[in-house]
Amino acid sequence: MIRLEKRPLPSQFWQVATPIVAVIMTMFAGGLMFATLGKNPIEVIRTIFWDPLFGEFAWYLRGQLMVKAGPLILIAIGLSLGFRAGIWNIGAEGQYIMGAICGAAVGLAVFPTENRLIFPVMIVAGAFGGWAWAMIPAILKTRFNTNEILVSLMLVYVAQSILAMAALGFLRNPEGSGFPGSRNFSSYPAAANPEIIAGSGLHWGGVFALITAGLLYILLQRHILGFQIKLAGQAPRAARFHGVVPEKLVVLCMGLSGALAGLAGLFEVTGPAGQISIDFNAGYGFTAIIVAFLGRLNPLGIVLAGLLMALTYIGGEMAATNLGLPSAAVQAFQGMLLFFLLAIDVMSNYRLRLKSTAAKMLGVK
């Protein structure tokens, strides 16, 4: 019989190996799933993981990688801080929507003024929208001890209703002949978020994502705040003796993750999405949870994880058009990845030991 034996210290090797093993195992399990759907598993896996990088249309699809990875990385980095401290903001999707609405509203309010300052102000408004939306569960948590998981999640549904109101009502394009959706930002240069280098897919969202990753890496490694966040997650009692105020940490972690999700929403709506519409949000807020764990809650790991997850999005779309694979298959595939990741994570903290029958006979436990 196999039993688990706790390691005195987490294994450095498995910390790094876990995501890699998990991805490989997901490919096998996913291949099985695709096979039961009647598809050739090798062809599907190649379409998802290989073709977007090295296939026929790679020149275009490689650019899409950064478009999709940008928001995922930005949101996931924010979430990872809270997850490390045991603060579970799972409503990033709502903060993303509210950031987009706030930022877009500022831009649309001054349409068609052309001024260099408009876009920076929109960025601030976007971050504010996400921050404010995340402050609701944070303050309810600190003041009334309300569960932040449930509140932040409920607020996603509320944000979606507000998004519907915005797209159909207060932000609707007055010249759109009654169609839902706001003005398109691509025809409003002062508020648009175009590609910075043509073909790279890199817009301001991607730039922000990479800068944030670097800054937060330094914060976690070198700053006292990063130490406190890690301490609060690993040993809450020790953290209190160290002088960490849990309430402040909740407000800080929730606020930062909300602001980053709001930024991601703003960059998405002014760039790739182009306009506020009922369904401009593509579920990045939820996928970012997987990205955060896949990146081992480490900012640099999250950058890699975000790129990989973006690949599954793009490859999944390719597989949908070329091989007729249902788009839901990719969602199941991403969920599966998180399962394998959590399963293999046991190796970081435990050793597998084979309990021999001889030892049992001698009464050794």
Added chain:
Amino acid sequence: MMDFGGINPAILIASLMVASVPIMLAALGELVVEKSGVLNLGVEGMMIMGAICGFITAVKTGNPYLGFLGGAAGGAALSLIFAFLTQSLLANQVATGLALTMFGLGLSSLMGQGYNGIKPPLTGVVPFGPLRDIPGIGRMLFSHDWMVYFSIGVVAATWYVLKYTRTGLIIRAVGESHDAAHALGYKVNRIRLMCILFGGAMAGLGGAYISLIRVPQWTDGITAGAGWIALAIVVFASWKPLRVLIGAYLFGGITVLQLNLQAAGSAIPVEYLSMSPYLITILVLVIMSSGKGRTALNAPAALGQNFHASR
């Protein structure tokens, strides 16, 4: 019968009883899971798996009752993944629960390909005979399918088992202090596994009710957050089974009322009405959590903590 705003109270209560069945079953299952010290956030995923498994079974066999069995099996099967990860591999319960929901949403819409727009076989109402013809009350209480009465029965049974039986005592002991329970010789992880499976089956049953009776058809994301509301109801009920009944009727009532207001063409915009159940859930959570910490005190002491026997 008195009418207000075009809404008949008898019909409102009747449809409230139907609307609350899914969240009642799911919340009850989760209550037992949490009583054993496990926090499974995958209720939404297990519900939607139950919804699609139940729907497919019912359509394929033409028998709605087999459909409910299939739904319970689907929910339990998904919960088995959660049980394996958290009980055998000691994975983080919050993260695993979220994974369960994401995987369930994806897998269900994958399985549901080609089932859109099909009508499932009808589930008949319980024949109460003359009781049905009592004015008002007959429509309110005696015009439902058997699941409505079954769910109330399960609430009562769970209350009895948890409060008065040895099984209930063991479940509570495991949830309050797994070390003490382990020292007494109880198989902590095995007991928790059983509770998780029960929770999965109940969530699956609730999901099947949505796709087979409440809607009744299959669309992607059909549960629309019902699983999360069920989780909130457990907090609202402060881990007491009979209060789950009240909580479910309260939330079912809000859902039905806002749908009726939408249909009646109320002056309140649709978006405000459709966000109201979620806002009220938050409000209720705040009230329940802040009331002198009573709810927090009632939560199982070992909730969310994994158990690893060192010896």
